[in-house]
Amino acid sequence: MLLPRWQETHARFRDRPALFDGDDVVSFDDLARALEGIPVATAPVIASGSALDIALATLRGWRDHQPVLPLEKPGAIELDSASIPEGIAHLKLTPGSDGQPRTVRFTADQIAADADRLVAAMGLRPEVPNLATISLSHSYGYSSIILPMLLHGIPLQNVEVPFPAVVVEAWRKHARVVVPAVPSMWRAWQRSGILADAPIELAISAGAPLPLELEETVWNEHGLKLHNFYGASECGGISWDASEKPRTHAGDLGEPLPGVSVETDDESRFVIRSNAVALGYDRLRSGETLGDGEFLTPDCGHFENGRLTLDSRAGGHINVAGRKVGAGRIESILRETGGLTRVRVFGVPSHDPDRVDEVAALIPVGTQVSATRTAAATQLAGWEMPRHWIPAENEAWWSLSRQDLRQRFTG
Structure with missing residues (x-):
């Protein structure tokens, strides 16, 4: 046809x-x-x-x-x-x-x-x-x-x-x-x-x-x-x-x-x-x-x-300037680099309303992310890479849902 x-x-x-x-x-x-x-x-x-x-x-x-x-x-x-x-x-x-x-x-x-x-x-x-x-x-x-x-x-x-x-x-x-x-x-x-x-x-x-x-x-x-x-x-x-x-x-x-x-x-x-x-x-x-x-x-x-x-909008993706980002996929790629023992990826509202969201990553305290960023760049587009790397200062943060993490770190 x-x-x-x-x-x-x-x-x-x-x-x-x-x-x-x-x-x-x-x-x-x-x-x-x-x-x-x-x-x-x-x-x-x-x-x-x-x-x-x-x-x-x-x-x-x-x-x-x-x-x-x-x-x-x-x-x-x-x-x-x-x-x-x-x-x-x-x-x-x-x-x-x-x-x-x-x-x-x-x-x-x-x-x-x-x-x-x-x-x-x-x-x-x-x-x-x-x-x-x-x-x-x-x-x-x-x-x-x-x-x-x-x-x-x-x-x-x-x-x-x-x-x-x-x-x-x-x-x-x-x-x-x-x-x-x-x-x-x-x-x-x-x-x-x-x-x-x-x-x-x-x-x-x-x-x-x-x-x-x-x-x-x-x-x-x-x-x-x-x-x-x-x-x-x-x-x-x-x-x-x-x-x-x-x-x-x-x-x-x-x-x-x-x-x-x-x-x-x-x-x-x-x-x-x-x-x-x-x-x-x-x-x-x-x-x-x-x-x-x-x-x-x-x-x-x-x-x-x-x-x-x-x-209202729902769903498990992050909207970065009209591009849909899968949080789970980014987590998998970041883990595969070997530079992170734990990671949670979620979206936070951007200060630029036209951008909608930005990608954030919850990581262990003391983690150096430069090597992880370099390794992940071979599989992630620039707009998929986390803009915010947030040290998990509270162990309870790891048990929060992505929506709860979004609310916790909004603003």
Whole structure:
């Protein structure tokens, strides 16, 4: 199903740009020709690296009937090919609170349904490229940028780093652009002044709560509306704020996307139903619901005037500027360095609201962390590394839950 969709895209947009990267322009036909020279895959395909690398790895998986797993850092998980059921076309990696990351499993129809829904709801079109400032290996970037390119012919403009000067140079190449980003990026761009007269047709913010103050400031200074977008790895897009004026409530998640049904259970948790809900996890934990078109989120909220309102967020991950960090996985990596006899990893609120959380590590008193940091850096991305190393001055701290540690060391 995915390969024929790509072949339709290729036939329709053959000579048109698929990917802009600096002064290089890669056409859809260039992608097809490059794919011909790639060996046949006999195991799940890891999609990582540059935008071009991820696009070609994706096409390789589709061509060779292998699941595609986008990863920001290769080696984050070892896949057992034999354990993946037939019919799985796509995998997403989610943080593991128990130290073991999990994969979410999708059929071809499910992963395509998410991209199709976003393209239709947001009015994305081939004449206006997506600016690729976010990670293309994460669910948000993959479904918003990579899949629309391969399934709908919507080109992407690569951005090496989301620094203001680099972003300006990228969007100057186009009359109009669509910009999916996270709040911390919008904050940095607003402070730098580059949003004045920016050629942005649609500004999207997801991955972390969008502060009302930031949304209002961007609107008042530049007349640019930031559209709050809410989704989850397990089901793709859930809702978005399509209105043309700033919201008045920070918890306003907008209206459910077409084809997405949202209800609340007895604990006010969102129950999502759509054709983009994943087939399931590789390991289901007690109390979880995922499969048969239904996903029970850890987030709680309610409906207000037909719009979804977030009351509280839950879950075992740490949100660092829109990137989900698994505390258990970081603990495992830190222990494997041999430099720590004990460690507990948890999140604490950042003083920068756009960053949301920062990673903290409880460690034994007297521990020297420099060698541990160096050893762990081979497996942890910079944003996963603890910013706070807290000596356990009280033995009772080790028995606290992550939530209790968060409360204990907040402020």
